[in-house]
Amino acid sequence: MSFSNEEVERYARHLVLREIGGPGQQKLKAASVAIVGAGGLGAPSALYLAAAGVGRIVLIDHDSVSLSNLQRQILYEGKDIGAPKVEVAARRLHGVNPNVVIDATSSELTLENAKALVAGVDLVLDGTDNFPTRFIINQACFETGRTLVSGAIGRWTGQVAVFTGKPCYRCLVLEAPPDAETCSAVGVVGALAGVIGSMMALEAVKVITGAGEPLIGRLLIYDGLAGESRTVRIGADPGCEVCGGT
Numbered sequence: 001m002s003f004s005n006e007e008v009e010r011y012a013r014h015l016v017l018r019e020i021g022g023p024g025q026q027k028l029k030a031a032s033v034a035i036v037g038a039g040g041l042g043a044p045s046a047l048y049l050a051a052a053g054v055g056r057i058v059l060i061d062h063d064s065v066s067l068s069n070l071q072r073q074i075l076y077e078g079k080d081i082g083a084p085k086v087e088v089a090a091r092r093l094h095g096v097n098p099n100v101v102i103d104a105t106s107s108e109l110t111l112e113n114a115k116a117l118v119a120g121v122d123l124v125l126d127g128t129d130n131f132p133t134r135f136i137i138n139q140a141c142f143e144t145g146r147t148l149v150s151g152a153i154g155r156w157t158g159q160v161a162v163f164t165g166k167p168c169y170r171c172l173v174l175e176a177p178p179d180a181e182t183c184s185a186v187g188v189v190g191a192l193a194g195v196i197g198s199m200m201a202l203e204a205v206k207v208i209t210g211a212g213e214p215l216i217g218r219l220l221i222y223d224g225l226a227g228e229s230r231t232v233r234i235g236a237d238p239g240c241e242v243c244g245g246t
């Protein structure tokens with residue numbers, strides 16, 4: 001897979017990186033990534049993956065842009081209010097990098113369509129904000145053998161993890177907490193979405209290129225208020241209803 005002169009200049013900072021270089025950039029160009037949720041986490045993830053030269057990005061979101069999104073969802077502007085997020089996002093991402101193919105899927109991810117939506121990609125980023133949808137994405141990724149990069153934010157705290165099989169996301173979160181809080185209820189500082197969304201994109205680049213040590217089987221927890229982070233191991237749960245006993 002060759003690069004045009006324009007691509008060589010565009011990706012020059014990657015090409016001189018020992019951990020990426022030409023072979024890694026070719027892997028990025030050949031890669032196909034799905035981003036579920038084009039909101040607070042999906043927006044910065046999509047921007048950085050498009051800029052990085054990922055060959056194909058599939059955006060999956062059934063929502064429209066609202067005024068309250070603009071505090072943290074950096075793909076959108078005031079003029080976009082009321083428009084489908086994936087359509088606006090596709091235009092913005094093409095503006096960032098016209099070499100990237102953007103597939104916009106303005107539909108809700110469900111148990112019925114999840115496996116079909118992720119089967120055609122190499123990697124899935126989960127930027128959704130509710131446990132039922134996260135569980136569906138995890139099951140679809142596990143059953144189709146797709147790597148999952150999961151992110152979550154609330155108030156001043158965010159987390160990122162990578163799942164490649166066992167353990168899976170359900171080993172980390174067995175059931176939806178009965179007192180689960182939403183950002184609309186408890187709030188979230190806007191810049192935190194950029195921090196965690198960018199971390200998700202970084203993990204995706206590492207997985208695709210083979211650079212460094214992705215957060216496979218590890219959970220990175222970032223406390224934005226304290227300016228501290230820590231990483232904990234995620235153990236496989238033998239009783240997990242998705243991956244247990246396999």
